[in-house]
Amino acid sequence: MFKRVLIANRGEIAVRIIRACHELAIEAIAVYSDVDADALHVQLADRAYLIGSADATESYLNTEAIITAAKVSQADAIHPGYGFLSESADFAEKVTNAGFVFVGPRAETIQKVGNKDAAREAMKQAGLPMALGSDPIHDATEACRVAKEIGYPVILKPVSGGGGKSMFIANNASELLNAVNKVDLTTTVFYLEKYIADARHIEVQIVADNYGHVIHLGERECSLQRRNQKILEEAPSSALSPEMRQKVGALAIRAAKSVHYTNVGTVEFLMDKNTGDFYFMEINPRIQVEHAITEMITGIDLVRKQLRIASGEPLNVKQEDVTFTGHAIECRINAEDPTQNFLPSPGQITFYYQPGGPKVRIDSGVCAGSIVQPYYDSLIAKVIVRGRTRGEAIKVMQCALSEFRIDGIKTIIDFHLDVLKDPYFCSGDIDTQFIYKRMIS
Known part of the structure; x- marks a missing residue:
């Protein structure tokens, strides 16, 4: 096992x-931008290194500064988390070439799955069901x-990138032209895909060691989106x-x-x-924000599993050993104002x-006392619960x-409470357009 990550x-x-860790x-070694000097992750780490200014391109996206910090701290491995450089094949390759272990898939795998066009072709060859799509x-x-x-x-999607960004749904030619005019086809590659209305977003958690063993840890329902x-x-x-x-789990393993x-x-699917x-x-190709709900119903710590696999350990659990207990829900607590179209709400807590x-x-x-910075993602916490x-x-x-109290900034806690009492949500009648149809239409 690693001594230092x-x-x-x-x-x-x-x-x-x-x-x-x-x-x-x-x-555990932390890195931080100058505005994050007093951030919680800096306080909890064993050591921390300043890597740049508030602009993420000068700090959390600064590959050279991060690798330099790893060298100075004599780290064995680098964990990218999610967002930032977590899906950068170039970063994964630089980490490996610098003599560190990248806690995640190999660079060539990230490259292959990060290009949606190439990934679709690979999945088509593997026999996975695909929605109609274009070059x-x-x-x-x-x-x-x-x-x-x-x-x-149809839905217009960028070939690279994640997080649901730069995607546009078009119900007719006029809407499609409007969507095309919003993007730059000369700098970003886009493709079209048949849009499945009233779909549910289902993702399957996979875990794979370096020796060809792959298991799945069940699915997550991720349909509630804005x-x-x-x-x-x-x-x-x-x-x-x-x-x-069983069917979707087998498809994920095949993928x-x-x-x-x-x-x-995770392998992500739309379900009609x-x-x-x-x-x-x-x-x-990374840990997901919502990984905790899988941990809650399986009892398997996914981040510790990441570290063990990256250090060379084989999987110590077989598919037949995986059991699911109860039901888990996660609410993301974003520093946003739902009454102002989810406008970010930076400031001091x-x-x-x-x-x-x-x-819970x-x-x-x-x-208390933390400053929510305007430079980064608005997610500040997650509430995860389990019931029978x-x-x-x-x-x-x-x-x-x-019970959750956060003063000084706006959050979406009350918005979540409205969702949780909606009769359609309570009955399980949800899809990817639920928020727009039921909550902010």
Whole structure:
């Protein structure tokens, strides 16, 4: 096992990785920008190094500064967390070439799955079900021609990148032209895909060691989104039968094996609510924000598993050993104002009280006195709960959120409480457009 791991990230995921390192008796090394000098992850790490200014390109995206910090600290490995450089094949390769272990998939795997066009082709070869899609689009005329062939509605997607960014749904040619005019086809490659209306977003957690062993840890329901970004997730999905769960799990394993995947990641699918059919979306080659709900129902620590696999240990669990207990829900607590179209709400937290109890877990990157910076993602904490049933988990989450107090900034806690009492949500009748249809229409 490693003696020292540098965490190339900030916020709640950096705190989460620091905790896992300490549980494994690993020294945790933090990096920070000048505005994060007093941040929680800096305070909890064994050592911390300033790597640049507030601008992420000068700090958390500064590969040379991060690798220099790893050399100075004599780290054995670098954990990228999520976001920032976590899906950069170039960074993974530089880390390896500098003599460190990259806690994640190999650079060539990240490269392959990071290009959606190449990933779709690989999955097609592996026999995974695919929604109708196109080759890269070069201009508006070609986009309209291809969309007519595929059939509306369609979704315009960038070939590279994640997090639901720069994606546009078009129900007709006029909307498609409007979407094309919003992007720059000369600098970013886009493609079209048949948009599945009333779909549910289902992702499967996979774990793979360096010796060809791959298992899945069940699925997560990630349909509650705004601007194509998740805000509430569940495990398991209330829409899947045991047979469907077995089917989508097998598809995820096949997808992982087809690209020789190692470490932890997710295979994402859209599920047609009307037919129950699954369609491959993408593979995310990193730990996910919502990994905790899988940990809650399986009892498997995914970050510790990442570190063990990266250090060369084989998987010590077989597929038949994986069991699922209860139902877990995660609410992302963003520093945003829902009444102002989720406008970010930076500032100082003047009072902070988080809920507790045997069924409640809080993953947080802040405390009282912390300053929520305007330069980075607005996620400041996650509330994760578990119940014996979905209904019980909803009740536990309602109680937990009602206790959570964060003053000095705006958050989406009250918005979550409104979601949790919506009758359609409580019945499990949800899809990727739920937020827009039920909450902010």
